[in-house]
Amino acid sequence: MSGPAKGTFRSLANFNYRIWAGGAIVSNVGTWMQRTAQDWLVLTQLTHSNATAMGLVMALQFVPQVLLLPWTGFAADHLDRRKLLLATQGVMGLLAVGLGLLTVSGLVQLWHVYVFAFLLGCTAAFDAPARQTFVSDLVGEADLSNAVALNSTSFNAARMIGPAVAGALIASVGTGWVFLINAASFAAVLASLGLLRATELHLKDKPQSSRGSLAEGFVYVWKRPDLRAILLMLFLIGTFGLNFPIFISTMSVSVFHAGAGQYGLLTSTMAIGSVVGALLAARREQPRLAFLLAGAAIFGLGFALAAVMPNYWLFGLALIVIGISAQTVTTSTISLVQLSTEPAMRGRVMAILLAIALGGTPVGAPIVGWVADSFSPRWALGVGALAGFAAAIVGVRYLVKYRRLRMRIDCGRLHFDLDDGKAEPAGQTSPST
Secondary structure, eight states: OOSHHHHHTGGGGSHHHHHHHHHHHHHHHHHHHHHHHHHHIIIIIISSSOHHHHHHHHHHHHTHHHHTHHHHHHHHHHSOHHHHHHHHHHHHHHHHHHHHHHHHTTOOOHHHHHHHHHHHHHHHHHHHHHHHHHHHHHHOSTTHHHHHHHHHHHHHHHHHHHHHHHHHHHHHTOHHHHHHHHHHHHHHHHHHHHHSOGGGSOOOOOOOOOTTHHHHHHHHHHTOHHHHHHHHHHHHHHHHTOOHHHHHHHIIIIISOOOHHHHHHHHHHHHHHHHHHHHHHHHOSSOOHHHHHHHHHHHHHHHHHHHHOOSHHHHHHHHHHHHHHHHHHHHHHHHHHHHHSOGGGHHHHHHHHHHHHHHTHHHHHHHHHHHHHHTOHHHHHHHHHHHHHHHHHHHHHHHHHHSOOEEEEETTEEEEEOTTSOEEETTSOOOOO
16 A cells, blocks of 8 residues: 555445445435434424434334344345345335325324334344445455445445435425435435446355354354454443434433534534544554454543533534544444454344344433433433443453453553563554454
8 A cells, every 4th residue: 555545445446346335425315314304303393302202213213123133144144135235225215205205294293203213124124234244245355344444434424414414404395305305315325236247246155044044143253252242342332322313412402402403513513523433444454452442431431521511512522522432433343343253154243243233222222312301411421421431341351351451561651461472552552353
């Protein structure tokens, strides 16, 4: 690599990845527009700032990740991922049309949002593991970590644009049209899937089908202390910390008394941090457990700061810190798990990972929403802070128990020793598992 820029964006040299990324960013902008509009619809039009109702919507949207786990990982490992994505992306576009028409016509009710959230969750349960593992079909093993990080960059760049645009559209034409615009955006990703060069895909032999396929995935994870620790860290942060729609919307409406435009701007502000975190991940040649551990600790600190910020703008600055750390946690987790998992098991392990990350939401979102309603949104942010600190403790425990992490002072500087015999000064990263 001749320079940092070339290294950071190296996966874009691949034709298939470049086409896929182009379609994905258009669709991602539409997806973030819909998420913002849906949150605003529930919080301000269908309820009176009821965070518990929003938590229930999130729970219904993510519980299928757990309910459908026996089939989603199997599908990602055994079916043609490109065709599977064509089907799931098409269905999600149709669901956006349905909710949009109900809202534009003025017929939408809260139970409609519940139903559409559940149906979208069922579709996304099949889409997510296929989409995550499809990256390895596009670029191969050498650039997998970089491509995962660039996917996150695209997703969070869209998060900067989508909510701000949605806020402006809600104020001018209403939430229903935001859903319909999102439906149109799915045409971009469907077109990109159709334009891929099938002969250049890095396809691998499909594993043989067996009734115990999912059980094999759980056994595989259980035998790997590193995967157990990583997934437990993700569970803690995903269940109690990644409930950003609740945190941001309740602080906007209940604490800062902001409008739709300001709410969208806060979501976009956090995305600035997420993009920075994703680009930093893309620059790294390999993911490391140390990055995941540091990200979890900073995640907790960012939430603690956000909980005590006295005004709208300082709260936005704290969200940037949260965005960087959250992206470091998610990209490090996905890359570490994919690169350390055998290709034949990758779909099932990724389905388990996504079920933990998103399936924890049905547990955490209602709890966080209840805390925000019963105490205050600031106390709900405190729950997120505890989740980050607890995840960091899990990471330290793994390094101490399985990598024999030790601290020592040498020449007045703090050093960390691991069982590979290497010592590094404090502030530098240690090798991953």
